[in-house]
Structures are given as C-alpha cells and as structure tokens.
Amino acid sequence: MAKSVTRAALMLGSAYAAFVGSTTLAQEASQEDKSVVTAPADAESPVTPADIVVTGSRIARSGFSAPTPVSVVGADRLEQRGVTNIGDALNELPSFRATTGPASQGLSETGYIGGRILDLRGLGPVRTLTLVDGKRFVPATLQGTVDTNLIPSVLLERAEVVTGGASAAYGSDAVAGVVNLIINGRLEGFKASAQSGITDRGDDRQTLLSLAGGAKIGNNLHLIAGMEYEKSTGIGNCYEREWCATETLNFGRPPGITNIPANNILSGVRPSTISRRGVINSSRNAAGTAFSSATDPLRGITFNPDGSARFFQYGTGLGSVANSVNSLYMVGGEGEGENGYFDALPLKSPTERVAAYARLTWDISPNITAALDVSYGRLRARHGVREYKDAETVIRRDNAFIDLLLQSPDPRLNIRSILNANPNIASFRLGRTYNDIGVGRTLARNETFRTVASIKGKISDGWSWDAYYEFGRNNFHSTVYNASITSNYNRAIDAVRDPVSGQIVCRALSSLNTDPASRAAAAGCVPLNPFGNLTTPAAQAYVSTNAFQKNRTTEHVIVGNLNGTLIDLWAGPLSVAFGGEFRSDKITGDTDFYSRNLLLFQGGGSLVQGKVEVTEGYVEAELPLAHDITLLRELSLNGAVRRTHYNRQGANNQSTVNATTWKVGAVWEPVEWLRLRGTRSRDIRAPNIAELFGPTTQSFGIINDRQNGGAQIQPRVLSGSNPNLVPEVANTWTVGVVLQPRGGGLLGRLRASVDYYDIQIDDAIGNIGGQTIVDRCFQGATEFCNLVTRDASGILTRIVDTQQNVNKLITRGLDVELTYRQPLGDMGNVDLRLLATITNNLITRDSAGSTDRAGQTGLRGGTVPGVPDYILDGLLTWSREALSMSAHARYIPSGFYNSSFIGPDQEGYNVAATNSSNINSVPDAIYVDLMTQIEFLKDGGRNGTFFFGIDNLFDKDPPLVPGANGVGNNLLFSPVGRAYKAGIRFGF
Secondary structure: OHHHHHHHHHHHHHHHHHHHHHHOOOOOOOOOOOOOOOOOOOOOOOOOOOOOEOOOOOOEOOOOOOOOOEEEEEHHHHHHHOOOOHHHHHHOOOOEOOOEOOOOOOOOOOOOOOOOEOOEOOOOHHHEEEEEOOEEOOOOOOOOOOOHHHOOHHHEEEEEEEOOOOHHHHOOOOOOEEEEEEEOOOOOEEEEEEEEEEEOOOOOOEEEEEEEEEEEEOOOEEEEEEEEEEEEOOEOOHHHOOOHHHOOEEEEOOOOOOOOOOEEEEOOEEEOOOEOOOEEEEEEOOOOOEOOOOOOOOOOEEEOOOOOEEEOOOOOOOOOHHHHEOOOEEEOOOOOOOOOOOOOOOOEOOEEEEEEEEEEEEEEEOOEEEEEEEEEEEEEEEEEEOOOEEEEEEEEOOOHHHHHOOOOOOHHHOHHHHHHHOOOOOEEEEEEEOOOOOOEEEEEEEEEEEEEEEEEEEEEOOEEEEEEEEEEEEEEEEEEEEEEEHHHHHHHHOEEEOOOOOOEEEHHHOOOOOOHHHHHHOOOOOOOOOOOOOOOHHHHHHHEEEEEEEEEEEEEEEEEEEEEEEEEEOOEEEEEEEEEEEEEEEEEEEEOHHHHOOOEOOOOOOOOEEEEEEEEEEEEEEEEEEEEEOOEEEEEEEEEEEEEEEEEEEOOOEEEEEEEEEEEEEEEEEEOOEEEEEEEEEEEEOOOHHHHHOOOEEEEOOEEEHHHOOEEEOOEEEEEOOOOOOOEEEEEEEEEEEEOOOOOHHHHOEEEEEEEEEEEEEEEEEOOOHHHHHHHHHOOOHHHHHHEEEOOOOOEEEEEEEOEEEEEEEEEEEEEEEEEEEEOHHHOEEEEEEEEEEEEEEEEEEOOEEEEOEOEOOOOOOOOOOEOOEEEEEEEEEEEOOEEEEEEEEEEOOEEOOOOOEOOOOOOOOOOOOOEEOOOEEOOEEEEEEEEEEEEEEEOOEEEEEEEEEEOOOOOOOOOOEEOOEEOOOOOOOOOOOEEEEEEEEEO
C-alpha cells in the first residue's frame, strides 16, 4: 500500500509541476484574479456573504469554516463535462463508486433498474445520505436510498459533499457522508438546453431536453420551476462489444487435474453442460447413480434445431478434453456467442426519465420567509432476465419425445436404440437453455412525488429558526415478461404417451397418475419437447407468465430548528443550534402468485410490508477559543449530540431501538493561508424496512466450491430480511489541512487540501454474497456454515444469503484536492482541478479474519466489490471570451481481480491450492474526455452556447476479466467506448 500512496503522490506532483511549468511564463492578467467557484474542501460559501448553513453542521455563521471536509461541485462542472445528470457528475469524483447505475446493473435483474444512487467510499449506497437543500428526499428504493434521476439537474446551483460521518447533524444513514443538492432558489430569467449523443458503434443514443425559469411576482413572491427529459437507448448484451465477446471467464480446474490452477481466467470459455438445443450430460441407473464418462453411451449427444442428434463439440483449449471441460464450463468448443448465463443481460440498461421541480417563496416580512416546494420524477427502465436453464433436467427412459427424434444413420446417436440396448439406464440428465422460448424482460417504472412546506425567520440579529413538513410518495411497479415457472417446466418436460388415449401428455395428467393432488397441481399442463427447438406456442404459454412487483413508499417528516448566539466570549460568539425531527417511512408491496410462492426460476417479485418511525433531537455548539492572535487566527471547537428512538413495525413483529450519535471537531488556522481541521464522530445506520421486513427471494449463482476442489456449480441462492437487525455503529476520524495562499502571483491562485479519514463500522448489515459465504465457511468462519446446504454426496445445493449483523467494515485513506487558475493575459485563463482518493484499506472482518479489498478492481458476481488503491481525476479548462475548451482525465491504477484468489506473482501461490489462479491482476486504465463550448450569442441578458465533446477519446476498453455481466467490471470501467455528444443552451 505504501507503494500505491507513493505512486499516487508522484503522479499528482508530476501533473501539477508539468502544468505550472507550462504556464508560469505566461503574461499575468491585468485584472484581479477571480476565485474558482468549486474551492477545494472549503466550507465557506462562494455564493453569499450572509449567514450560511454549511452541509455537515446546523449552525449558521458568517465565514464559518467547518471541521468536517466539504467538497463542492458547481453547476459549471456539468457544463464542462456535458453530463446529463448530477449523479453521473458526482460518480466521476474519486470518493464515489458507481455501485448502482444503468451500466452497473449486473446480475440484479428485477430490482431497481437504471437508478443513479450515490455510494461514498465504496461502503454501499445505504451508507450515503442524499439531501435536497438540507432536507430529506423521499426514498426511491426499498433500501431507503435516493435516486438522483428524479431531481432535475437544470435547477441545481451546486452539490456539497461531506466526506465524513454526519449522523449527529442529520441522523441515520450519514455513515460514509452526506450529499446535499442545493437548488438555485433565487433563479431569475429563463434557460433551456437540448443535447444528443451516440457511441462509435451507433448505440446508447442519448437525448436531453431541459427547461428552467424564475421570476419575481409582485414585491414578495418568487417562483422558480424547471423540468428535464432524458432518454438513453442503452447497449445490448455482452456480444455487442468486441472485448466482451472474447468470452473471458473463470474456468475452474476439473476434478482429478493437478497441473493447472484452481481458477483460470481465459478467453473462449463457454458452457459445457447446457446448450440452446440440449446436450446429454450423464446417464443414470434406477438409484440415480451416474455412469462414468468413459462408459456412458449417451453423454455428449446434442441436437440440431429440427431434433436430429449429433455429437457435442467439447472444448480442447487446454490441450485435451480432460483439462478443458468441467461441470459448468469448457475452454473452446461449440456455443460461441450462446452463453445462457449472461446473454440476456444488457451492458447498459435503456432508461427514460422525467424530472420536474417548482418552488414558490413568500417573503412574509423582512424577518419571515415561507416556501412551498413541489417535485415530480419518473423513471422507466428495461433490463433482461436470464432464460430458463437446467443442466440436470431429468429425462426418463419412457419420455414420449424420445420416440419423435429423427433417426440418425449413426447408431451411436439413436437414443431409443441405445436405451433398449441398456435397460439399466433408467433416465438421463439433459442440459438445456430455453432461448427459443425467449428470455425474460423487465420493465420497471418508478414515480416520485414530493412536497415541502417550510418557513424560516429571524428572532433577532443573533437568533434564527426554521421548520418544515415534508410529504413524499414513491410508486414502483416492475413487470417481468416471460418469466419462467420452474415447476411447470418440470411437469411439461416429463411427458409420456398415455396408455389409454395414445396421446402425448404430461405424466402428471396421464392415466398413470392417480394422485388427485398432483393431478390438480398440474391442471392445464402442456407437454414440452426438450430436444432441438420444437417447443409449441401452447407449451411456451404454460411454462411462462408475467410476474409483477408493486411497492408504495410514503414518507412524512416534521423538523424544527433554532440556532443563534448564546453568549459573546473573548474570541467570538458561542453559537448553538438545537432541534427535533419526526420521520415516518412506510412501505407496502404486492406481487404475483408465482413470485409469492418462490415458483419462478428467476426474476420474481416479493411481498414487503413495514413501517419505521423515528423521533430524535439534537444539540450542537461552536466554541471559539482564539481569534486574530499570532499563530491563532482562528481556533474553535465544534460538538454535537443526537438522541434517536426507532419504532419498527413489520407484518408480524414490532420492536424499538434507541441510539446516540455525537461529533467533536476542531479548526485551527495559525495563519491566513493554512487551516488544520479534524473530527471524531460516532455515527449510525439503522436497518431499513427491506432489511428488517422484506421477503425471501431466490436466484442462482455461479460458485467455485473450494470444499470440493474448486468445482464450479450453480446452486440456488436465497436472500431475505432479518427483523432482529440492530443499527450499525461507526467510529469516524477525519484530520485535514487546507492551503489557501493569499495575494497575487503563482501561490495566490492555488487552493489545496488533504484529508485523512478512518471509518470503522461495527455490526455492519448486508447480504454477504454467495461466493463469500462459501469461502468464509471453508476458511473456518463457522457462523457462515449454517447458511450452506449440501446434499448427501457433499454437493452444494443452496446458499442462504439473508441480511446479517456479522461484519466489521473498516476503510482508511486520503482525499486530495487541488485547484489552480493561471491567467494568460489576452489569451484568457486556464483552470485546473485535480482530485484524488487514496484508499489504504477497505476491510471486511469476521470470525475467520480480515479481507482487504482496497486495490480490488475486478468484480465477480456473488462477491463484495472493492475499490482501487487510488483514483485520479483531473479537469483542465482553457477559456477566452466566447470560447472554452476542457480536457478531463480519470485514471484507475492496476489492481487485483479477487481478494480470495492468489496469482503466480503473489506471495503464497501454490498451483495445487483451491484458491490458486493463473492470473489475479487487472491492468490500469485512463479515460480522456474533451469538451468545447462556443458562446455564439451574448446580447444584454440573452446568451446562447453551442457545445460538443467526445467521451473516452481513445476508445479504451475495460480490462479483460470476468464480470457480473460476463466480462469487465462496469462499476469502475466504462463499457460504452468512444461516444460523441453535442448540444445547445439558451438563456435570457
């Protein structure tokens, strides 16, 4: 890690030195230098000299400098980058991880699709609190998180990001930090924009239309309103990109092989036990025992679309079939472009959104102002759901469709003849993916309505108050079209010729079955031919359904605050703030019959019902200790404490929990250009309704089972809630320095900050991931072993991944920010902003030990994602009169693929070990973007700007490592490729 920090520091220093060296000879501007709006980590507002409340504190004070790091992203960043959503702009910052977004949906096929939900520090979106003007926004998801899609960026003035715990100021969820989106509430005039974009490959077409305006009405009313429409067509499945079509996956070492590692990241890896038309994997006797591969007369027979038989082409990419084929995958062989595990999943989900916001402000008197905010947002998104597949479908020897197979001149392919010659074969196992019936499709619609009535006023020059009531409602509806009903597939495939009627019927409805219950359950069953692609429309209708999920979230919030000067002391006023809050969040949900009873293969909905009521109060104080003394221009302490009571109500249980959070901070400014700051806080995150009272859902995961030599299998994974969860408790340290040289010259235009953070979360809540559960049980963490089910032969069949309070999360690192402006005289100005987050640790700790995912830049389904050792983000802008040109670069260093693997270049590598891997490294990547803005109209109050840009100028592909969508880690590396955008903005 020391080497990573050194590399990051050298790169920052080199970038800065190169920039300064190229500009110090330029002519100084004759006019006074203007400050950069996005000053680094400085809590002083650049907007108004009046009293302000900076995010992270409830105290209003002119010139107040918060001890908690605050980074500001202005609306100008969106223009310089040409991004269409504040969520995308924030996710470019190194301190964020794009865990949830249209390009990072991964294997989450039916949840909240296309949302842009913020995740600070890589600690999970549920630990980042998103506010609008310091007020809570109605959650868009069952997890209680806010989707920035539903807030129009056109009205935003800036976003303030507190990169440290802030629960004492804002309550639960502010463990990793707070994002406060500030609306331009005094906007005057009108502005509009239109933007379009497309990739080099002609997909992911993007359209953005926005409109906003504000005006005074009479002497004491002010109205602002804005709305925007955005549509993205997304990107198809993995095979739409050349890098993803390489089929680079993890091939597990076959049983009995010792000369290759347990894990092999290779290209050309394809399914070995499923195909789109069926492949026979093994014959079984009456006891269910499989024949050996060497003596099995049926193994390896596959089918053409018309039902004729042929031999399956197994891979030999590692020299032989024995080396190249396991129970799930093979290297080489047939089936290129037909991976049924991933072919339904888009690289980027298509989305369409509308967001509108309006605010009416009423200046009742010089000291009292009231406001009414109303907002509406709608997001529609589509995603794929994997088709039904089964590598172990039981085909009994009397299955009627065997007799309909086309006869082959090769007797080794005539299945009925082989069965007649081998009476000890009672059945065989067929591997099939039913792509001919069709993949599932999810269409999700999310609507949010929110209104806030607020009032604020001044009691005197030293005291002010504010209060607000918020009501929010979110309606979520998701439909999964063509969802597969597992039990119906099993009944339909098990078809026989009825002895009485002579017709092919489902066995459960034949005269052979006299059990009334099973006959009733099979009512309407239509036989399905599993060989080739001969499925009838009637059979397709029987095995498929349209599943749905409906959720309604309602939120009520009542808040009152009072702050002011308690007493004037020797170094300034003792400022205090105190207040109370009541919040009620309620979720009710419904789903279809098949989902409710866990009868769907994939993509079912869930029942959820619960309510959490929160009552809390806080007090905060700011104590000045020194002011305008030598080496003590400012010395102050800040402290806050909050007491919270939770009342939790589920369908069948109720509980209460109390929690106390606090914060202590200090600011020391020895000279005017240097400020030191630090905080120590105790923060919490209470479990949300879905974690407490959500249902059990099921999916499938591809697992490397180290207990069985690393064998690759696909067990069921059950996920669910836990009503006994307790709040997470985080202990947070931040220590930082801010450099703000004064005066002219080179140093006078420099702003820089460095902040160290240390966040340790006890009783961390979360789904651990199927692969992680299996690995940790194997490593000796016994609390995970009761979540794993194996059959009598030790084969893994089921994993229960319910919410748990079992982990400790620890993250430590540095945030670095530097801004600089270089005047060029008649040639304009150059502005530079460099951001870096250096992550020393991202540790998950349980009874078996610690796992550090700092530096993990690969992502495998069923595992916990990591973060890079560091990320560098730079924005260089040259502007002169009507022309502005920006270059943006984002660098992600090399890392490792999986924290559980050991590669040849790592200490402890042993090819025979169950965690050995042929490679465990991920190469670095740099993305370069360009943007040009030309102001073609500037006439009085009217202005017009044309802009165009290129993202991913060098068409950088993601590193070739396995990922949740097939290949690549879309959380960190863009799957889009080179893309172009252009647009126009007007204002008056």
